[in-house]
Amino acid sequence: MDITPRQLEIIEAAGKILTASGVSGLTIKNLAKEMQFSESAIYRHFKSKEDIIIAMLNYLADNIDKRLANLDSSLTPEEKFKALFAEQFRFFKLNPHFVVAVFSDGLMEESQVINEALLKLMNVKIKHLMPVIMEGQQKGIFTNAITTDELMHIIMGTFKLQMFKWRIANFEFDIKRSGDNMVQSILTLIKKA
Amino acid sequence: MDITPRQLEIIEAAGKILTASGVSGLTIKNLAKEMQFSESAIYRHFKSKEDIIIAMLNYLADNIDKRLANLDSSLTPEEKFKALFAEQFRFFKLNPHFVVAVFSDGLMEESQVINEALLKLMNVKIKHLMPVIMEGQQKGIFTNAITTDELMHIIMGTFKLQMFKWRIANFEFDIKRSGDNMVQSILTLIKKA
DNA sequence: GGAGTAAGTGAATATTTACTAACATACTAA
DNA sequence: TTAGTATGTTAGTAAATATTCACTTACTCC
Numbered sequence: 026m027d028i029t030p031r032q033l034e035i036i037e038a039a040g041k042i043l044t045a046s047g048v049s050g051l052t053i054k055n056l057a058k059e060m061q062f063s064e065s066a067i068y069r070h071f072k073s074k075e076d077i078i079i080a081m082l083n084y085l086a087d088n089i090d091k092r093l094a095n096l097d098s099s100l101t102p103e104e105k106f107k108a109l110f111a112e113q114f115r116f117f118k119l120n121p122h123f124v125v126a127v128f129s130d131g132l133m134e135e136s137q138v139i140n141e142a143l144l145k146l147m148n149v150k151i152k153h154l155m156p157v158i159m160e161g162q163q164k165g166i167f168t169n170a171i172t173t174d175e176l177m178h179i180i181m182g183t184f185k186l187q188m189f190k191w192r193i194a195n196f197e198f199d200i201k202r203s204g205d206n207m208v209q210s211i212l213t214l215i216k217k218a
Numbered sequence: 219m220d221i222t223p224r225q226l227e228i229i230e231a232a233g234k235i236l237t238a239s240g241v242s243g244l245t246i247k248n249l250a251k252e253m254q255f256s257e258s259a260i261y262r263h264f265k266s267k268e269d270i271i272i273a274m275l276n277y278l279a280d281n282i283d284k285r286l287a288n289l290d291s292s293l294t295p296e297e298k299f300k301a302l303f304a305e306q307f308r309f310f311k312l313n314p315h316f317v318v319a320v321f322s323d324g325l326m327e328e329s330q331v332i333n334e335a336l337l338k339l340m341n342v343k344i345k346h347l348m349p350v351i352m353e354g355q356q357k358g359i360f361t362n363a364i365t366t367d368e369l370m371h372i373i374m375g376t377f378k379l380q381m382f383k384w385r386i387a388n389f390e391f392d393i394k395r396s397g398d399n400m401v402q403s404i405l406t407l408i409k410k411a
Numbered sequence: 412g413g414a415g416t417a418a419g420t421g422a423a424t425a426t427t428t429a430c431t432a433a434c435a436t437a438c439t440a441a
Numbered sequence: 442t443t444a445g446t447a448t449g450t451t452a453g454t455a456a457a458t459a460t461t462c463a464c465t466t467a468c469t470c471c
Contacts, residue, residue: 052459053460054458062418063419063420064459064460065420065461065462066418069417069418074459074460130322144386171403171407172403175400178379178380178400178403179372179375179376179404179407182372182375182376182377182380183371183372183375185378186378187371187375189323193337207368207371210364210368210369210371210372211372214363214407214408215407224448245428245429246428246430247428255449257429257430258430258431258450258452259448259450261429261430261431262447262448263448267429267430413470414470414471415468415469416467416469417466417467417468417469418466418467418468420466421463421464421465422464423462423463424459424460425458425460426457426458426459427456427458427459428455428458430454430455431452431453431454432453433450433451433453434451435448435451436447436448436449437448438446438447438448439444439446440443440444440445
């Protein structure tokens, strides 16, 4: 499960290519060019193209998991909610070349194993967000008019669309600002009157 | 811009393949097999693969536009909101093989022209939903705590995610029921207390 | 100094891709 | 009847694909 520095370089190159030219552009040839090496050199570090994608998704899942794990637990649900998304937007602003991999679903159906890795990635986020929402509802800060699952769905959908829009705008607007704005809108909506 | 019956058959076959095997499965060979004729016969009806995808997206855009255009204008915003989504869910329940094409973004970045067709399709939906939301806000039925654009974003994101979930569940749950549920959740959230 | 290894190369592989050319047949209109 | 058009076929094409091969370097460790 551990990753060598060279493997990480390749993963980042793959992310860049995905962003620049989409799924169809992610070929071994392009990857080798980006790495400034021959195509066969890739196979010194990964045994297949699928392996590269899987490694990328797993790396991202680990990464997100770690980053979201150290949220100050003394915060209020509303503050946690904000902090959680702020952390997400901060990461992707720093590493926009991973947005396509995570949010575009473009990798879906490339292979069964990739599908599973993608779903796992999705679940990591749910794992962290869910308890925040529940706590907020229990404390009567967030609305109880709809269920936790329904709230989760609305929040996740809104977030996913936000990242999608950023990507098709070629990352040209400030995701931190419009992300914070989005978070504020949602909070306004789900907070108890 | 008009489409022959045979072209429509091909478009539907393409939708089926997209659903069954994803973007990478949509090849001329598979398309010909699905149509039960030779690969070259495809080129009697479309001049390129890209043309097929574009035709499919345009057909869908036209279709949605027409279906949403005859909404009874005497309805209340809330009723219109419900009717609009009900119509969408009804259509896709009848034609699930178009879900992948419309909601998965998998076609994104295949080509510039396809990108534009996809965005056009997205805008058709916005065109119809936007005035409903605005009317509801003006009449004080929907909340004015956040802007129309912010509301639109949340609704679109939630809807998109709903369709995405349906697809990765292999269309095995009742989209009408869970869609109605989703609409109800959103309405609860955006209605003025 | 020699053995082992990590990381590179260039050439070749079989397969798949979108697309084309040449030819066949049936229906339709003059 | 005959010319044209629509729609199909078989048999190709060149380019791109992921992967493998035998081989070279360069570095480390005993």
